Amino acid sequence: MAKELKELTNKDDSYSQWYNDLVVKAGLAENSAVRGCMVIKPYGYAIWEKMQRALDQMFKDTGHENAYFPLFIPKSFFSKEAHHVEGFAKECAVVTHYRLKNDPEGKGVIVDPAAKLEEELIVRPTSETIIWNTYKNWIQSYRDLPILCNQWANVVRWEMRTRLFLRTAEFLWQEGHTAHETKEEALAEAKKMIGVYKDFVEGWMGVPVIVGHKSENERFAGAEDTLTIEALMQDGKALQSGTSHFLGQNFAKAFDVQFANREGKLDYVWATSWGVSTRLMGALIMAHSDNNGLVLPPKLAPIQVVMIPIYKGLEELAQVKARLEGIAAELRKRGISVKIDDRDNVRSGFKFAEYELKGVPVRLAMGPRDMANGTIELVRRDTLEKETVPQEGIVDRVEKLMGDIQQNIFDKALRFRDSMITRVDTYDEFKRVLDEKGGFILAHWDGTVETEVAIKDETKATIRCIPFDAPEEEGVCIYSGKPSHRRVLFARNY
């Protein structure tokens, strides 16, 4: 808990410094002594736990089961799928030894050279290889399919530039890995799961997303199609928030996973994988928060209502607190989490600022005058509107407010996002919008990797996706002038 509430950097002065201040000062996470690895602090972890619970239930409701696969992957497994190794080899943490020993020269402990592994182990950056090596033993016939597994795990990708939650060497995530009889079934699974992600990110996090296909250049290493949900942050940059991959038969072929199909013939198994990570915490923070701190949607807030007694002396405190506890008990009966903060070593104003910083959706304060008048002060975090309302009916009012705030947060983010989608028809306009406005840009593209890479090199904008709902529309590529049949979604991104 912050001992001193220092001001956050203003969002308009430096968005990235504001973000970092907020993550640290709201007690969400901090950098650790290990390069690129973060400590997720209790308040941040409590939000992540709520995300996990909701997602886990959605996975189970769609027929998936959890399992757990090894942290380590033998180096040779990586080479088996050519694109996969190319995609991940440059950011792998490698275990080479399995023992330390005392330094014979007396300088602490050293790696024991006698304990070198025959084959190096990679700390998983993702688990397709070890899982498909395992599935080989689970699958003989179509009767063993589908396999619908998910894993909650930590993974490591050695990033050179890291930012709390958004890009860390170690992060927490879930990875679904499914195996299917037919291409159609695998395609349907990949699509179903990107839909689950969309429902979660919009319905729980209050962050609107655009769903679509990645271009070939932005696909997952080893996938034949990558579906993505793309969110827009308040600084006009996009954030890829979840991906779902149709892997074709690539991993089945790499690990020789065949099954006897309904015709009794051997065929390779079809695969998907899909994942979201603690990066979603970054999306949640950046999408809604303001210069006073976090703004949390009620569905993910560890504390939904904070109550602060205003008093002089212990007698007044006892009276006010008794009344607050009565209201708290009623709210808890309705499944609303409540904290009463009666600390006497900090002023009320300090508490108000602290819970604003922490994004608690509703604040109730009550003092002797409220006691006399039968009123209570209510502040909602999303709008910072303050009202004095009757104590009578406060429980109904707060319960309703939970839904209202959840909806308002989403609506506000949606209005902003929609205002930040610009259609452009020339490359000059494209560059001007990128620099002056930011946000998503819908533009024609000739469908080639060369054009995409050239645009990226010149502007730092990438194709975020080819939206599912992009209508057919004849046009010409803003870069090459070649024909195009639909607009795709560009943006600079995290």
Added chain:
Amino acid sequence: MAKELKELTNKDDSYSQWYNDLVVKAGLAENSAVRGCMVIKPYGYAIWEKMQRALDQMFKDTGHENAYFPLFIPKSFFSKEAHHVEGFAKECAVVTHYRLKNDPEGKGVIVDPAAKLEEELIVRPTSETIIWNTYKNWIQSYRDLPILCNQWANVVRWEMRTRLFLRTAEFLWQEGHTAHETKEEALAEAKKMIGVYKDFVEGWMGVPVIVGHKSENERFAGAEDTLTIEALMQDGKALQSGTSHFLGQNFAKAFDVQFANREGKLDYVWATSWGVSTRLMGALIMAHSDNNGLVLPPKLAPIQVVMIPIYKGLEELAQVKARLEGIAAELRKRGISVKIDDRDNVRSGFKFAEYELKGVPVRLAMGPRDMANGTIELVRRDTLEKETVPQEGIVDRVEKLMGDIQQNIFDKALRFRDSMITRVDTYDEFKRVLDEKGGFILAHWDGTVETEVAIKDETKATIRCIPFDAPEEEGVCIYSGKPSHRRVLFARNY
């Protein structure tokens, strides 16, 4: 799912082979391609998830919060607490490089020698060092205390001989790490948490435990006192099921964590840590199961009731299934998990054997004769008793049975455990009981490490604990003949 239900090895022929068969054939876990690392399969993971949920709630109910700390620990951190490094240095997985590259000779990928870390990173075998290095920044004054954090995580200890769940290189666990103002508060915390573990292992897993202090020789590396719960397996060997450590000020001193106390003076912080792991899965399996397979306590069974329709032809199936679905719906309303297995490609006898193997607490089967008679066949897994009972009242009966089975499993394990505690007064008797009967032995010990080590070397028995409830009793050490004031608990162990 086992395609073919092969017989388990008989428990009396080879307990260890029976255990391994059971873990694999019941679909709980299997060895992976990575030495010493297991794959936890969906059915096994579903049990672990139930354990996690229950424990997590117990931790929260006692005021703890979850957080997450890095997977990697800088090597130098290890050297800071002398006993700690000595205890863990010999079983550490060491990350030395952060990149792979294509072999210039074209032989797949190799570790990039240019990507050598300046300081090697250890994959955490436990997290005291990285956590206390973090706490240093969280603690300035007594107002910042206590810190009551828990982490759910994977850890790695490079074991040479591994066994599924019982001893694996990577395992899943939780580790609590708390920081306190006073010695008394830390001692009370360590004691409270071993009590939580006892309540969980007895109340949920149905496994009775003996609680006590570890001898100095068996203490956690870096602890001043280690509390333990010790369970007895059916082969008469003990299994340490959870430990809670009073760490004194050792880690605070190693990482220079001081706080301003209530008198305004600087003092070192007091610490505890405590953990249970997927090893509990091994205890659960070994404590109750039989030659037909797993026996699961209802509170941890992923499927509590399985229903099997007996039928000829689709019409009969439809009638029987409709009736079963009605009962299932009623059971689910009471929070009981039910599976109806109407597969038509395996016989009922195969299904019966399969759910016995998987330890489903209650099996209900219904055929046309039952439909006519208003009856249903009920088999409870713990006793394998079979009855034909009226359909009327079946929901109440099954609900009551959940509690009865939970209690019966515990009572049976308790009777066995109590029958396997033997008091001995001579070393000859000690050795004879160990070899002929096994189990726990209560004997006098002179309190020295030398005697403990000598007994261990000669008999493979160790002091499992000095039980909390060991009464004062004057006697002489069975080994040295020196005076002793209480009996301690010996056993051979996992």
